[in-house]
Amino acid sequence: MGNKLAGRIGFIVAVLVIFVYGIFGIPHGGFKQSITDRIHLGLDLQGGTRLVLQVHVAEAINSSTDRDVQTLNTALASTGATATKLDLLHPEVITINGVTPTQQSAVHDIITGNVYAAYSIANVSGNYTMTMTPSAITQLESRTLDQSIETIRERIDKLGVSEPHVEPYGVGDNQILVELPGVTDQDRVESIIQSTAKLEIHGVINAYGSEQEAMTALNNVIPADQELVKGSNGIGGPDEFFLLKRVAVVEGTDFRDAQASTDENGRPDITFNLTTEAGDRFYKFTDSIKGTGQMAIVLDNKVREVAGVQEPIHDQGRITGGFTQEQAQDLSLMLRTGSLPASISYLETRSVGPSLGAASIHQGVVAAIAGMLAVMVFMLIYYRGAGINADLALVLNLVILLGFMGFAGATLTLPGIAGVILTIGMGVDSNVLIFERVREELRLGKTAAAAIEDGFGHAWVTIVDTHITTIVSAGILFIFGTGPVKGFAVTLTFGLLANIFTAVFVSRTIFDYLLSKKGRGAALSI
Structure with missing residues (x-):
């Protein structure tokens, strides 16, 4: 050989x-x-669980234009003009009113900067309309789907699921396929995935004992820059309806860390830290309302707590609300892994x-x-x-x-x-x-x-x-x-x-x- x-x-x-x-x-x-x-x-x-999820990307467009309205109003303060969203069915459209002839040039310079490159600008009778372009909407929807996938994957990874499978499903349908081999507690996984953990802090305008009372006081019209949210003021409090400023001061993506803990009475709660930029923004807000105003902590579109502010708060805080220990752990997990940019719903749930x-x-x-x-x-x-x-x-x-x-x-x-x-x-x-x-x-x-x-x-x-x-x-x-x-x-x-x-x-x-x-x-x- x-x-x-x-x-x-x-x-x-x-x-x-x-x-x-x-x-x-x-x-x-x-x-x-x-x-x-x-x-x-x-x-x-x-064996395990298979889920097909629908991401409601339109909500991300609404949140994006809400933030732009807030930024615009800050920039337009010296001109006397105001930015608002008049048509809730078309959240991609922002209208700027109150533009005087002498301020036309200044307003035009503000809204045509690089910050608002995603909008097309139209001038009608001295007022401006800003409409998010189709390409910008497509890019935002794509980012929303990608961020949702990464957030869901990170949450599942932290739950210790072996070999999870999370990926886009369908073409252009904004859907997500989730496969979890060996998962037995399907209800908890669904809760972890589906909850947007959309914790927000809003300024409080007023509170009402019922929705009818609120709508009567508002003449059946909720202003475009406000919203009516159901909830309670603290643990065990009765349900009320709170009129809040529409744009949140702080939201889920502003959280740097969150941990389950217990308060002085041994009840589960969550402590959190904000990012530096969000902390500065929160400090300015709490400083402006100290001693006179209130803020509402909103979780998944429900008011959990309303609090007054005695001293400005920077980047650390505590969330209470009658949580169980498991709920506190799950909520802190969702805040640590980031808020989903839009809510999701289930199209298919199948167990093997x-x-x-x-x-x-x-x-x-x-x-x-x-x-x-x-x-x-x-x-x-x-x-x-x-x-x-x-x-x-x-x-x-x-x-x-x-x-x-x-x-x-x-x-x-x-x-x-x-x-x-x-x-x-x-x-x-x-x-x-x-x-x-x-x-x-x-x-x-x-x-x-x-x-x-x-x-x-x-x-x-x-x-x-x-x-x-x-x-x-x-x-x-x-x-x-x-x-x-x-x-x-x-x-x-x-x-x-x-x-x-x-x-x-x-x-x-x-x-x-x-x-x-x-x-x-x-x-x-x-």
């Missing part, structure tokens, strides 16, 4: 050892436990029981083993001695595929098992192409060595071509597919790459080794 052949055999053995380690790692707790530690099971095999997952694993494994055994027996009967070569390559192909998944930490799904089975079929197809070509060369009267040389040489191009086109198709499935479909694409791609190696390199090496042990001119069992 030449040095070149010995080197090839040594390389194959090294590859086998490496990928066996990829499957099992350092065995502990039995081989089954070692495999499941390296190759994770997807939702359909392990672990027993169904176990049955899927059993049936999938049985199908894979049965298919592989049938193929191996066929190869032995049809190709005789060369069938052993094909079977060895097939087993090594499966070892490399599973080793790839172990090293990559890939998630195995039921379609992924289908990908494994398809890989077995592709492996057999490659061997059939090679062996049939070798048979043709033998019929032409060539020696065994020459037939193998020419057979592998001619079949190589066809094998690479078929595998590359299939890998491209798998790549498209991975890019545009969701969880289970991606699992199929991953296992198929890994399997095809392994198959190119085993069908061409490994199978050829085995043939060369067998020929090196036979005499010159010996027949080939194929």
Whole structure:
């Protein structure tokens, strides 16, 4: 046996050892436990929860223009003009009224700066209308979806869910797919995900005992820069209706940290820290109302507490509201991970029981083993001695595929098992192409060595071509597919790459080794 052949055999053995380690790692707790530690099971095999969420991106547009109105009014204070949103059905439109002829130039300079580049400006009878452009709306919706995905993913990660799957769902539908393998407490997860944790602090204008009383006092018209919110003033207080300034002084994204704690009476509450910019803004607000005004703490569109301000508050505070310990922990988690930029709703909620997952694993494994055994027996009967070569390559192909998944930490799904089975079929197809070509060369009267040389040489191009086109198709499935479909694409791609190696390199090496042990001119069992 030449040095070149010995080197090839040594390389194959090294590859086998490496990928066996990829499957099992350092065995502990039995081989089954070692495999499941390296190759994770997807939702359909392990059981768990699948959610499809709708992000209401229009709310982000409303919040963005609300902040711009607040900024505009600060900048326009010296001109006497005011900015407002007159039509709540079109939150992307801001109207500027009260522009005197002498202030036209000053107002125009303010609203045409880079700060408001997202708006198109129109001048009607001396007043201005600012409308957010379609491209700016599209970008804001895209950012809102991306931020929602990151926030949800971070919240789930902090809950300790193993191998969660959070990604966009559908094209242009502003939907999110969430898959949580092994999750049992579905209600709590839904609560954590769905709550916007939209904690805001607003200035209080007035309070009313009922909604009817409030609407009577307001002549059935709520001013555009105000809102009516239901809630209570402290723990155990009766429900009231509070007329608040529409634009929040502080909101969820302004929180730098939040932790569950207890007050002086041992009741759960939350302490928080604001960012530097929000702290400065909060200080100016509390300094302006100290001793005279009130502020409302609003959580998920409900007033939790109303407080007076005796001294200006900077960047630290405390939230109370009759929380349980778990509620306080969940709320602090949501504030730490950031407020969702818009509310969400559930389009689909589906649970997969672990027993169904176990049955899927059993049936999938049985199908894979049965298919592989049938193929191996066929190869032995049809190709005789060369069938052993094909079977060895097939087993090594499966070892490399599973080793790839172990090293990559890939998630195995039921379609992924289908990908494994398809890989077995592709492996057999490659061997059939090679062996049939070798048979043709033998019929032409060539020696065994020459037939193998020419057979592998001619079949190589066809094998690479078929595998590359299939890998491209798998790549498209991975890019545009969701969880289970991606699992199929991953296992198929890994399997095809392994198959190119085993069908061409490994199978050829085995043939060369067998020929090196036979005499010159010996027949080939194929």
